[in-house]
Amino acid sequence: MKIACRTLNYIVAAAVLLAAANGASAQAARSTPEPPPRMSRPGEPPDPIVSMEEEMRAKSAIKYAQREYRENIDRAHELADLGSQLGASFKKNQQFDRADWKKLDRLEKLAKAIRNAAGGSNTETDSDKHPASLTVNVEELLTVVDSLAKRVEKTPRHVVSAAVIDEANVLLELIRFVRELSPKA
DSSP states (O other): OHHHHHHHHHHHHHHHHHHHHHHHHHHSOOOOOOOOOOOOOTTSOOOHHHHHHHHHHHHHHHHHHHHHHHHHHHHHHHHHHHHHHHHHHHHHHSSOOHHHHHHHHHHHHHHHHHHHHTTOOSOOOOOOOSOSOHHHHHHHHHHHHHHHHHHHHHSOTTOOOHHHHHHHHHHHHHHHHHHHHSOOO
């Protein structure tokens, strides 16, 4: 009797495991491989579905590039606006207040974004050849801000501009100098 019960238990356990395995395999998603895109042979008309997909991808890529370019132009406009605000504030107070420090931080972020959009990298240059005067550094910073904004606007979207990258790097260096020379508000 014990042997028969034990055998029956083994059979029931095996049946449960078999049913569970069968159910799991039935629930597994079976992916049907997509057929490769049909390539047209020379002399055959192109497949209209494939050509429509390619055209949609190309249009999407063009729209993306135009949007990126427009965003970069908007960054340049914001950069110029912040530069003029910082210049007016500095002429008035001969130092930066807390709001100006935030604008200087935003100016740095915009310069980095413009440099990256132009194809530049995050390498920072160390230069010790800067004037020790805060006023001279701020004036030079404002000049570079205006020049960079104008250069970005004039640069076509398909061009990797070394001049934009260089000016953005100079601007970032000047921001660092201004931070070092001015008292923290």
